Amino acid sequence: MNRFGTLYDRLILARPLVVLGIFALLLAVAAIKFGQFRLDASAESLVLENDRSLEQYRKVNRRFTTSDDFLIVTYTPEGELFSEAGLGRLQALRDELQALPAVGSTNSILNVPLLHSPELTLDTVDAEIKTVDEDNVPPDTVRTALLDNPLYPNLLISEDARTTAIQVNLPTPERYFELLRERNQLRDKVEADDASAAEQEQLEAAQQAFIGFTETQGEERDATIERVRSILDSYRDGAEIHLGGVPMIVSDMIRFIKNDLSTFGLGVLAFLVLTLVIIFRQWRWVLVPLLCCGFTVWLMIGFLGWAQWPVTVISANFIALLLIMTLSLTIHLMVRYREFQHDDTEGEPRETLRQTLAAMFKPCFYMAITTIVAFGSLTFSGIRPVIDFGWMMTLGLTVAFLITFLIFPVLLRLLPPKADWTVTSDRVPFTDTFARFTERFGKSVLVGSAVIAVLCAIGVSRLTVENSFIDYFKPSTEIHQGMITIDDRLGGTTPLDIVITDDPAPENASTDSDPFASSCDPFVEDCGDGEEYRDTWYTYQKMQRLEQVHDYLDSLPETGKVLSITTTLEILAQINQGEPLDALELAFVPAAVPDDLQDTLLTPYISEEHDQARFSIRILETMPELRRQALLDRIRTHLTTELGYEEDQVLFAGMTVMYNNMLQSLFDSQIKTIGAVFVVITIMFLLLFRSLKLALIGIAPNLIAAGSVLGLMGWLGIPLDMMTITIAAITVGIAVDDTIHYIHRFKTEFAKDRDYLATMHRCHRSIGRAMFYTSLTIIVGFSILVLSNFIPTIYFGLFTGFAMFMALLGALTLLPRLIILIRPFGPGATE
Template sequence: MNRLSNLYNRLILPHPLMVLAALALLLGLAALRFDQFRLDASAESLVLENDRSLEQYRQVNRRFTTSDDFLVVTYTPHDTLFSEQGLSDLRGLRDELQALDAVGSTNSILNVPLLHSPDLTLDTADSEIKTLDEHDVPPETARGALLNNPLYPNLLISEDGQTTAIQVNLPTPEKYFELLNERNRLRDLLAAGDASAGQQTQYERARDAFIGYTEQLGKERDATINRVRDILDQHRHKADIHLGGVPMVVSDMIRFIQNDLSTFGLGVLVFLLVTLAIIFRQWRWVLVPLLCCSFTVWLMIGFLGWAQWPVTVISSNFVALLLIMTLSLTIHLIVRYREFQHDEPEVAARDTLRKTVYAMVKPCFYMAITTIVAFGSLTFSGIRPVIDFGWMMTLGLAVAFLITFVVFPALLALLPPPLDKRVTSDRIPFTDAFARFTERFGSLVLVGSLVIAVLCVIGISRLTVENSFVDYFKSSTEIHQGMVTIDNRLGGTTPLDVVITDDLPPEDAAVDGDPFASSCDPFVDDCGGAEEYRDTWYTYQKMSRLEKVHSYLESLPETGKVLSIDTTLAILATINQGEPLDALELAFVPAAVPDDLKDILLTPYISEEHDQARFSIRILETMPDLRRQALLDRIREHLTTELAFEDDQVLFTGMTVMYNNMLQSLFDSQIKTIGVVLLAILVMFLLLFRSLKLALLGIAPNLIAAGSVLGLMGWLGIPLDMMTITVAAITVGIAVDDTIHYIHRFRVEIRKDGDYLAAMHRCHRSIGQAMFYTSLTIISGFSILVLSNFIPTIYFGLFTGFAMFMALVGALTLLPRLIVLTKPFGPEGSSSNTQTAN
C-alpha cells in the first residue's frame, strides 16, 4: 500500500498531463496495427485443439478431387423452367456467374450429361451422351432425362422439376495448400522440440505468409460473393433465387459479427452513456467511464493486431465484456468518490480522489484477479476459439484494471467534479428495499434460493448440445431462406463424408501369383487376399457391400442426397438398357466410363490408390430432431455390426463431423470449466478473506447465478452452442465482482459497531448502490443486442443481462442473509470482528 501511495503521490496525481501523454503514445502505437485486426470463421477456428478432423477433411477432399468450396444458387422461375425461354434465362444467369474471375467452373442442368438416347450403351457413351448446352435437346426430353437419372434429382434439380441449382465452384489456389503444409511442417518441428533457431524464424515467416495469403483470399472471396449477389439481384424479377454454400455461410457469419461489433457496439456504448447520464447527471461521470472503456478496448484491439491474433465467432464477445468489466470498475470508483465527497465536502478534491483510490484499489484488484481466474479457466477447454477467448479476456481484464486506476485519477486530477447535492448516503430506496426484505424474510430467501437451486439442477440436466447453422440466423435473412430451400428441395445442406477403407489382410493367397490357382473367382467373389485383386474395388462382392452401405445411408431420415459409386453403377445400369452390370462388366467399369466423365462418376467416390470408397451425404439441417452424434454413432454401429466392417475401416469427415466434434465437447467442457472456475474462486476467496467460512459464503451466490443461466437455457430448450458455452463462465465472472465488493465493504462496516443488521443496511446503501448502478447500466446497454440478425448474439445479450440481474439479486439477498446467519466476522457486537475477519 505504501508503494501504491508513493506511486500516486509522486507520479499520477501531480503529473496527470504527463501520464495521459504517455498513454496517448501507447494508444498511437496500438493504432498502427488496427488494420491487422481480423475476424476468422474458417474451419481451423472452429475445431478442437489437436483435432485431426480438419486434416482428414482436407486429405479426403484432395484424394477424391472434391471440395465444399462452392456456392449454390437455387433458381425457381416464375414461369416454366423447361421451356425455351426458361432455359435461356437460366443460361444467361449461369454465363454471368461463370464469367467471374474467381469462378473456376459451374455445374447445372445445362452442362451435365443427359442419358436419354435410345442408342446409348456402354460402348456408345462417348458419342451418344448429350447436354443442353451442346445439343438441341427438347426441354421436356431433358426434363425426363434429368429426373430419371439417379445423380441429379435433389442435387441439381428438385423432384418436381420446378427448382434447379447452379453450383458455382470457387477453387482454392494450390499456393494456399503449399503455404499451409509449410507452416504445419515447421509448427510440428517446434512442437516436437526439434527446431533450430533458423527454423523458428522460418516458421514465423511461413506463419505470417499463410495468414497474409488467407486474408487476401478471404477478401477476394467476399468480393466474389458480393458480385454474385449483385448478379442474382438482376435476375430476381424472373425467379425466386437464394444463395447458399459453405463459403457463403462463413462470409455471412463474419459479416453479421462485424456489423454487430460496429453497429451494436456503438449502440451498446450509447445506451451505457445515456444510462450514466441519467444516473449521475454530470458530464464528467459520463466522460470518464467512456474514456476508460474506450482506451481499454483500443489497446486490446491494437495488441491483437500486433500479435496477429484473429478473433473468432466466440471471442468476438471480448469487446462487449471488456466494456462490462471496465465500466463496473469505474462505476464503483465513481460511487465511492461521490460518497466521500458528500460525507466530507470541505476536503480538497485531490485528497478525496486519493482516498477513493486507496479505498477501492484492494477490492477492485481482488475483483479483477478473481475474474481473471474465472475467464482463465476457459483455457482448460478443448476448443481452440474458447481457449483463445479465455486468454483474450485474461489479458483484457489486466489492461482494464490498469487503465481504470491510471486514467480515472489522472482525469479527475485535471477535472475535479463539483459537489453533487443530490448524493445522499442515508437512504437508497431500491437497494435498501432489498436489505429490509432480507431482514424480514430471511427464511424465505434461503428457501427460495434452495428452490432455485433445485430448478437449476433440473434445467441443467435438460441441456443439449445439438444445434444447426440455420438456427443461428433469423428467418428473414437470406442465409436462412437459402438453407431452408436447399434442405427442402435440393437434398440437404451440411456435407458429411463416410469413407470406407479396404485394408483387409491377405487370405487364401494365389499360388505362385496365379489367380486361377485360388478357389476365389475374382469376377464373382471379393478376392481380398489375392494381391492382384485386393487393390481394385470393381468386384461383385465389394460393390454389393457398398450398395448395402448406400441403401442404409439413404434410408436414414436425417440424410438428404446420398452419392457414391452405387449412384454411378445405377447410371451405368440405365445406360445398359436398365440391366444391372454383371461381374465381368463391373471389372471393366474404369475402362468403360469416358475420360471426360470420370471426374463426375468415378474419382469422387473411389480412390484406387488409397483403397478407399467415399459416400457423400447431405444432412438435413432443418430437421427438428436432428442429433448429429446419435446419427454418427448409429451409422458406425450399423456398418461395423450389420455389414461387418472393422471399426478402423470406417472414417467420418466433413463439416458435419468437425462441427459435431466441437458441439459434443461443449457439455464436458462446460462442466470442466465451471468446476475449475468454482474451485479456483474458492481458493482465491481463501487467500483474499483468510476464512473458509467467508469463502464458502462467497461461492453460494456464484453457484446460484451460474446455475440460473444454464438452468434457464435447459428449461427453455436453448442448446449449448459455440457462443452460449461461455455464458456460465461469464456469469461467474460477473457474480464474483459483486460478491467481493459486498464482502469487502461488509468487513469495513462491521468494524463500526459489530451490528450485523446495521452493517447490512449500510452496505446496501453504499456498495449496493454501486452494484445496482453497474447492473442497471449493463442490462440497459446490452438489451440492444436483441436487434441483431445473428441469434447467438441475441442470446448473448439476453443472458448477459439475466446474469447481471441474478448476480445482483444473489449479492443483495442470499449473501447478506448468510453473513447475518453465520456471523463470519465474529459474534454480534464483538470488538474482535476485525481480527476474526482477518
C-alpha cells in the same frame, strides 16, 4: 502499502499530464496495427485444439477430387422451368455467374451429361452423351433424363422439377495448400522441440505468409459473393432465388459480426451514455468512464493486431465484455468517490481521490483476480476459439484494472467533479429496499434461493449440446431461407463423408497374377474372393457390400442426398438397358467410363491408389430431431457390426464431423469443469477473506447466478453451442465482482458498530448503489443486441443482462441474509 501509496502519489497523481502523454504514445503505437485486427470464421478456427478432423477433411477432399468450396444458387422460376424460355433464362444467369473471375466452373442441369438416349449403351456412351449446352435436346426430354438419372434428383433438381441449383465452384488456389503444408511442417517440428533457430524464424515467416494469403483470399471471396448477389438481384423479378454454401455462410457470419461490432457497438455506447447521464447527472462522470472503457478496448485491439491474433465468432464478444468489466470497475470508484464527497463536501479533490483509491484498490484487485480465474476456465477447453477467448479476457481484464487505477485517477486530477446536489443529498437509495426486504423476509429469501437452486439443477440436467447452423440466423435472413430450400428440395446442406478402406491383402498375396488364369470364370461367377482381386474395388462382392452401405445411409431419416459408387453403377445399369453389371463388366468399369466423365462418376467415390471408397452424404440441418453424435454412432455401429467392417476401416470426415466434435467437447471441457472452477474460486475466497465461512457464503450467490443462466437455457430448450457455453464463465465473473465488493465493504462497515442489520443497510446504501448502477447500465446497454440478425449475439445480450440481474439479486438478498444468519465476523455488539 503506505510506501507504495506514497510512490503512487508522487509518480501518478502528482504528474497527470506526464502520465497522459506517455499513455497517448502507447495508444498511438497500438493504433499502428489497427488494420491488422481481423475476424476469422474459417473451419480451422472452429476445430478442437488437437483435432485431426480438419486435416482428414482436407485429405479426403484432395484424394477424391472434391471440395465444399462452392456456392449454391437455388432457382425456382415463376413459370415453367423446362421450356425454351425457362432454360434460356437459367442459361443467361449461369453464364453471368461463370464469367466472374474467381469462378472456376459451374455445374447445373445445363452442362451435366444427360445419359438418356435409346441408342446409348456401354459401348456408345462416349459418343452419345448429350447436354443442354451442346445439343438441341427438347425440354421435355431434358426433364425426363434428369429425373430418371439417380445422380441429379435432390442434388441439381428437385423431385417435382420446379427448383434447380447452380453450383458455383470457387477453387482454392494451390498456393494456399503449399503455404499450409509449409506452416504445418514447421509447426510440427517446433512443437516436437526438433526445430533449429532458423526453422523457428521460418515458421514465423510462414505463418505471416499464410495469414496474408488467407486474408487476401477472404477479401476476394467476399467481393465475389457480393458480385454474385448483385447478379442474382437482377433475376429475382421472375424467380425465387436463394444463395447458400459454406463460403457464403462464413462470409455472412463475419459480416453479421462486423455489423454488430460497429452498429450495435455504437448503440450500446449510446445506451451507456444515456444511463450514465440519468444516474450521475454530470458530464465528467459520463466522459471519464467512457474514456477508460474506450482506452481498454483500443489497447486490446492494437495488441491483437500486433500479435496477429484473429478474433473468431466466439471471441468477438470480448470487446463487449471488456466494456462491462471496465465500466464496473470505474462505477465502483465513482460511487466511492461521491461517498467521500458526501462526507466532506469541502474536502480537497486530490485527497478525496487518494482516499477513494486506497479504499477500493484491494476489492478491485481481488475482483480482477477472481474474474480472471473464472474466464481462465475457458482455456481448459479443447476448442481453439474458446481458448483464445479465455486468454483474451485474461489479458483484457489486466489491462482494464491497470487503466482503472492509472488513467481514471489522472483524468479526475485534471477534471475534478463538483459535489452537486446528487452528492450532498441524504435521500435513501432504491437499493435499501432490498435491505428491508432481506431483513423482513429472511426466511423467504433462503427458501426462494433453495427453490431456484432446485429448478436450476433440473434445468441444467435438460441441457443439450446439439445445434444447427440454421439456428444461428433469423428466419428473415438469406442463409436461413437458403438452408430450408436446399434441405427441402435439393438433398440437404451440411456435408458428411464416410470413407471405407479396403480389406488389407494377405501378406503372401501375389500382385501380378492374371485374373483370367485362375479357375474362376469371371463371365459367369463372382471372382471377387480371390487374392488376385484384392488390389481393385471393382469386384462383384465388394460392390455388393458398398451397395449395402449406400442403401443403409440412404434409409436414415437424417440424411438427404447420398452419393457413392453405387450411384454410378445405377447410372451404368440404366445405360446397360436396365441390366445390372455382371462381374466382368464391373472389372472394366474404369475403362468403360469416358475420360470426361471420370471426375463425375468415379474419382469422387473410389480411390484405387489409396484403396478407399467414399460416400458423400448431405445432412438435413432443418430436421428438429437431428442428433449428430447419435447419428454418427449409429452409422459406425451398423457398419462394424452388421456389415462386418473393422473400426479402423471406417473414417468419418467433413463439416458435420468437425462441428459435432466441437459441440461434444463443450460438455466435457466446460460443464464438467465448472465445478472445479467453483472450487478454485472458493479457495481464492478463502485466501482473500481468511475465513472458510466467508468463502462458502461468498460462493453461494455465484452458484445461484451461474446455475440460473444454465438452468434457464435448459428449461427453454436452448442448446449449448460455441457461443452460449461462454455465458457460464461470464456469469461467474460478474457474480464474483459483486460478491467481493459487498463482502469487503461489509467487513469495513461492520467494524464501526458490530451491528449486522445496521451494517447491511449501510452497505446497501453505499456499495449496493454501485452494484445497482453497474448492473442497470449494462442491462440497458446490452439490450440493444436483441436487434441483431445473428442469434448467438441476441442470446449473448439477453443472457448477459439476465446474468447481471441474477448476480445483483443474489448479492443484495441471499448474500447479506447468509452473513446475518452465519455471522462470519463474530458476534454482534448486542450478543
